[in-house]
Amino acid sequence: MIVEVKHLTKKFPVGKAYFTALKDLNLSFAEAEFTGLVGPSGSGKTTLLNIIGSLDVPSEGEVIVLGKSVGRLSPPEAALLRKQELGFIFQNYNLLPVYTVFENVEFPLLLLDMPARERKKRVLESLSWLGLSDKVNSRPAQLSGGECQRVAIARAMVKRPRLVLADEPTANLDSVNSHNILQAMLKLNQELKTSFIFATHDEKVIGYLKRIIQLEDGRVAEDRLV
Amino acid sequence: MIRFLLKGILRDRSRSLLPIIVVSLGVMITVFLQAYMDGVLGDSIEWTAQFTTGHVKVMTRAYQENMSQTPNDYALTDVDILQPQLEKDYPGLSWAPRIQFGGLLDVPDENGLTRAQGNVKGMGLELLNSSEEIERMHLNDYLSSGDFPKQAGEVLLSRELFNQMGLTLGDEVTLISSGMWGDMAMYNFKVCGTLQFGINSLDRGFMIADIEDLRLALNMENSASEILGFLKEGYYINKEAQNLSGSFNQKQTKTQDKFSLLMLPLSDMNGMQFFVAYAQQMQYLIVLVFVMAMSLVLWNAGLLGGLRRYGEFGLRLAIGENKHELYRSLMGEAVMIGLLGSIIGVAFGLLFSWLMQKYGLDIGDMLKDSTIMMPTVMRARITSTTYYIGFLPGILSTLIGAMLSGIGIYKRQTASLFKELEN
Known part of the structure; x- marks a missing residue:
């Protein structure tokens, strides 16, 4: 298993009381899954993604990501896990505007202290997968929304992470671009055996998922393979 | 990165x-x-160092106590022994004997009567035997007419004084002052050049002559008002000057004697400490x-x-x-x-x-x-x-x-x- 969620509860303080976002959740994710956390706003999708991504810690229970218990990691250890093993794709792409497409994709590899020649090879390869070879020297401002999101995927994929977490990756894209993006991710999932976990309520994304976990009020309402 | x-x-x-x-x-x-x-x-x-204090100054204790009055009656004697001794003991400095004086400068007319007269402050330094003092004080930069003394009896006057007295180069002037032994001193000089310092207190009335001429004029044979020491680095280093002065003064045993020697660093003179x-x-x-x-x-x-x-x-x-x-x-x-x-x-x-x-x-x-x-x-x-x-x-x-x-x-x-x- 790549991720194991055991009796996970997450509470947030609200004044003197607590709001429970996740309630005694039990889940496991295998290698190369293409899974979606689906549900309305407030159902706990992003909270679960946060904890799996080692950006947050459980209030109760345990989440084991790639053999490491997220709640027991120190902040630098959690950062190291994200740096080495996890890829993130955000709704707003979050590309660095002053850098070129190549440099944006190269950045995670710089954090890994990878040699320049290897970095270049990996970046060009990633951009090629996503059909961006002709945009290497463009700046984000010169790209369409779909192209920006493909750059963001290339950035997430370039270090060959074992797990990619995507929060509403198609929310800002039109139908055609959404399908292109999803096909690209599906291809990467199949060819590189990278696991994808989405948080989404977009029907277009749901159509591509191989496993759908329906969350409602912090609980698993349905967990089904497609 | x-x-x-x-x-x-x-x-x-x-x-x-x-x-x-x-x-x-x-x-x-x-x-x-x-x-x-x-x-x-x-x-x-x-x-201040070049004109007045040196980086260190050797003088008698009595001279130091009345330094503002340039009291040549407390001047250093036996300079021909003292200066070589300083050069031997302190090879890191170059030493320059000076005579500081004040007096009256008189310009006679063709009948020998006073045509013009004015107060003057002056300095005697080695000009004829060496160009070291000329270079040290950058006197070349201030020479506005004529030349430096080439022979005994020649004097440089500040330009403003020269003009006020209606002088021309080659004119004779008489210095009237007091000698080292309290006597009245009169001595004739020939004006060979003028200096313009750009410092009003000097330009108003200043003269420079060779130290041997001043020794003759003021009856100061083999004497000097003070001997200035200049660090060979070419600029003032306070700590070094303080150390040198301290070690020199420690060697002086007859400190009660008003003619005993005293060395002061620049910072201890003329209110320069601050x-x-x-x-x-x-x-x-x-x-x-x-x-x-x-x-x-x-x-x-x-x-x-x-x-x-x-x-x-x-x-x-x-x-x-x-x-x-x-x-x-x-x-x-x-x-x-x-x-x-x-x-x-x-x-x-x-x-x-x-x-x-x-x-x-x-x-x-x-x-x-x-x-x-x-x-x-x-x-x-x-x-x-x-x-x-x-x-x-x-x-x-x-x-x-x-x-x-x-x-x-x-x-x-x-x-x-x-x-x-x-x-």
């Missing part, structure tokens, strides 16, 4: 332009002020002020930059850069900006300092009626310190500014990054 950060700095003008402008301006002013202060204060110190300390501390004060002022501006610039780059920092934390690494990279950027701004600032600062050193600022008109002894042309002086002093405020202020503004990184909650990055 450094290349990556540098690209960001160079491409994102809002991240780099304001800090670089602030640093460049601050550094430029720091460099210029340092060179200017060093020039003006250093010039004043060296002026001035020397002031000159030394001034450059550090300038650096401190600019570090503080620029840090405040750059702190604010860093805060604004931090707001603009909020998303970038969030993304970097999310994809695996930890907070220490992010903070360190901010410091790295600050050093680069500080270095870049400092290089630009130092270049401009040096340019303006060089212009000020070469052309100076003439304040002669303002000092027309002043009796203060200071150069009328204020000049900067570029020293080795000028080349590096700007880097201190340049780099320190950007670092402090970035350190303060970067603290926000540690307050960032990673748990809210997904939400923040959606906005």
Whole structure:
């Protein structure tokens, strides 16, 4: 298993009381899954993604990501896990505007202290997968929304992470671009055996998922393979 | 990573332009002020040393007690023994015997009666046997007409005195003064040249003659008012002068004897103590002020930059850069900006300092009626310190500014990054 969620509860303080976002959740994710956390706003999708991504810690229970218990990691250890093993794709792409497409994709590899020649090879390869070879020297401002999101995927994929977490990756894209993006991710999932976990309520994304976990009020309402 | 950060700095003008402008301006002013202060204060110190005090001065205790009156009745005797002894004991200094005096300068007409008369202060120094004193006092720069004494009995007068007395070169003048033994002294000189110092107190009435002529004129055979010592480094070093004076004075045993010898450093004469300390501390004060002022501006610039780059920092934390690494990279950027701004600032600062050193600022008109002894042309002086002093405020202020503004990184909650990055 790549991720194991055991009796996970997450509470947030609200004044003197607590709001429970996740309630005694039990889940496991295998290698190369293409899974979606689906549900309305407030159902706990992003909270679960946060904890799996080692950006947050459980209030109760345990989440084991790639053999490491997220709640027991120190902040630098959690950062190291994200740096080495996890890829993130955000709704707003979050590309660095002053850098070129190549440099944006190269950045995670710089954090890994990878040699320049290897970095270049990996970046060009990633951009090629996503059909961006002709945009290497463009700046984000010169790209369409779909192209920006493909750059963001290339950035997430370039270090060959074992797990990619995507929060509403198609929310800002039109139908055609959404399908292109999803096909690209599906291809990467199949060819590189990278696991994808989405948080989404977009029907277009749901159509591509191989496993759908329906969350409602912090609980698993349905967990089904497609 | 450094290349990556540098690209960001160079491409994102809002991240780099304001800090670089602030640093460049601050550094430029720091460099210029340092060179200017060093020039003006250093010039004043060296002026005083060359004309009055030396870097150290040897004299009798009685002469020191009444130094403002130049009491030649307490002058040093047996200079032909004393000077070689000083040269032997203190080879790190060059020694120059001087006679300081005051008197009346009389210009006779063709009948030998007084045509013009005026007060004069003067100095006897070695002019005929060596050019060392001429070079030390930069007298070539002040020679406005004629030439230096080439033979005994020739004298240089300050230009203003020369004009006031209606003299021409080659005229005879008579010095009326008191001799070393309390006697009245009269001696004829031939005017061979004029000097213009640009210092009103000197230009109004000053004469310079060879020390042997003054010995004859004032009955000071083998004597001198004082022997000045000049450090071979060519400029005043307070600690060294203090140490030399201390060791010399410790060797003197008959301290109750008013004719016993005393050595004083420049800082212990003419009220120079404060001035020397002031000159030394001034450059550090300038650096401190600019570090503080620029840090405040750059702190604010860093805060604004931090707001603009909020998303970038969030993304970097999310994809695996930890907070220490992010903070360190901010410091790295600050050093680069500080270095870049400092290089630009130092270049401009040096340019303006060089212009000020070469052309100076003439304040002669303002000092027309002043009796203060200071150069009328204020000049900067570029020293080795000028080349590096700007880097201190340049780099320190950007670092402090970035350190303060970067603290926000540690307050960032990673748990809210997904939400923040959606906005």
